[in-house]
Amino acid sequence: MRASVIWLLSAAVAVAALGGGAADQPKPKPIWERNAPLPPGFNVGDAFPTFALRSAADGRPVSVAEFRGKKLIVNIFASW
């Protein structure tokens, strides 16, 4: 629930950034609605890390570099 609340709070700022279109970089959020800074590689303008993780389907290591050459949406979630 806490994560949802944080997302609701942060939604307005991020939507504004998307809707504006001119700037890629969202405005900094106030501290009370931010999580800890994202790790290097997860921020706008960073080279996204080319880490590998195991496929949840078959356990095979898969590098996100395999998706290079296409625009990519990375959705990180948990089912709980």
Place this chain on the structure above:
Amino acid sequence: MDVPVWHAGLAQLEKDGKVAVVAIVQEQHPDRARLFLQWKRIGWPTLADSLDLLNLETVPLTIAVDEYGIVRFTELPMSAAKTIEQTFVNQTYPKPAALPPIDRPDLPALRAATTRNTAHAWRAYGDALSVWGDGRQWGDVIAAYQHAAQLEHGDAPTEFRLGSAFRKRYDSSARQPADFQDAERHWAQALDLDPNRYIWRRRVQQYGPHLETPEPFFDWIRDARAEIASRGETPLSLTVEPADSEYATAGASVAAAKVPAAEPDPRGRIRRDRGEFVAVETAVVPSTVTPGDTVRVHLTFRPNLRTKAHWNNEVDALVYWVSPPRAWTTDRRAVVAPNAAAEVSQEPRTVEFEVKVPETQAPGATAVPGYALYYVCEGVNGVCMYRRRDVSVPLQITARQKGTKR
């Protein structure tokens, strides 16, 4: 849950080849997320980050990466799914002068680097081995993180990864009896070092006492299985079924079974099994507790494969009787682990219950006694018998620090 919203917003763009989507699951058991995606008819490639190698504080997190590997949007809200085509997919981004290098870990080199015996080298080797190992690597991953933790005390991510690796081994054929308890101990240590980690907090809560206002963890699994089956499909099987603690409703995972109202063997007359037929593993969450607090006890009973012991399923199910010390309270005195459908079987059987430590309890090591009664057979067609297994669940009580609220 933002996943279905993103799927709705991206499905046609994916079909048109304009964008790729990859899901990364921050769960100990990622096949549960696969079941969720099957339920929602989402076919995204799904990667598992059970050890939180990405070092993230919370989920969900949605990121847009251009074709050159540059992050264009981060922390995207659900509402952005409606406009993502205009704001990202149809945008043209400049090609960088040099593309970011692709990281490919060299396991032998990382292993060789551990001879320098630095925390960084051991952690890097453990990280790489957890992904690139042959599937039987959890013992070596644990050893690598243990070296790192010894060399650099207080590194929270190492503690979390160590806990997750212990639980991975616990769920594998290489399981050691204390792995689950060790997992909890390291997760708790990680959270103590960095209490803002929501993903870590949920991992501890997943196995701990039911929350006062229960937030569902995996209650959706029942609905998912029913709906998938109603579509004529077979729900993906799970390698590890959720424990009772992982449902919001206490006792929800336990089928209706005959629970004794009175103590079944008060005089201790049933012959004892001291491990010849059934081994017992205990885990307590949290592993240390202060007076006035509650812990959740997980017991796992495993037939001894060496003696070819089998459960006899044509009789009453395993019953566990909790005998808490005086002044302690428990959420149930008797717990039943249901029988399997076959006449005999060898699956592990689990029992969970909660005990509350009285405010007057002195600090130190103590134990919560109890016993299991079960029917067990020597082999598939062997002699069957009724046995009692006495269990003493160890518990460490720590003094409450002055000014600490419960």
